[in-house]
Amino acid sequence: MPLLKSTFLNTFTKKMNMQNELRPKVLAILNTNAEVNARLQDICDLLQENISYYDWVGFYFKNGTKEELKLGPYSGEPTDHTIIPFGKGICGQVALSNENFIVPDVKAQDNYIACSINVKAEIVVPLFVNGENIGQIDIDSNTPDPFNKDDEDFLEFVNKQVAKIL
Ligand code: SME
Secondary structure (H helix, E strand, O other), X not given: OXXXXXXXXXXXXXHHHHHHHHHHHHHHHHOOOOOHHHHHHHHHHHHHHHOOOOXXXXXXXXXXXXXXXXXXXXXXXXXXXXXXXXXXHHHHHHHHHOOOEEEOOHHHOOOOOOOOOOOOEEEEEEEEEOOEEEEEEEEEEOOOOOOOHHHHHHHHHHHHHHHOOO
């Protein structure tokens, strides 16, 4: 097999395996009786520590009745952006669009809130409870263009499971 193709397949398989191996661990964390925020913290830590290109992993939630997101548990460097108005940045756009948002290159985005100069790419997946968009999981990567449909599927799975304990 040509080297490029086999390298691609190895990377692909590794990524799939990693995400599939993490699914039962996500369920195990959510099945405990710990406080909700402690369980969400464990999910963030699990993802940030086990997926090499997940450098910052956090949850944002709608802040009461306000049209803004509030930072919840996260793993990675502290961020100044603990409150994000709806419509602002990638997160604020997802609060309104209800759609996954993959950003392969953050420099190419006008409506983007920079948390760290090291971040190259971002994925945000909304979290629905009874059909309502009540928050999101946000991943920053220091690797350029690392996210694809596998990440979307995996993060949708995580959010669906998290929704059950909220
Ligand atoms: N980059 C995000 C802000 C949140 S930080 O990534 C933690 C955005 O543009 O909404």
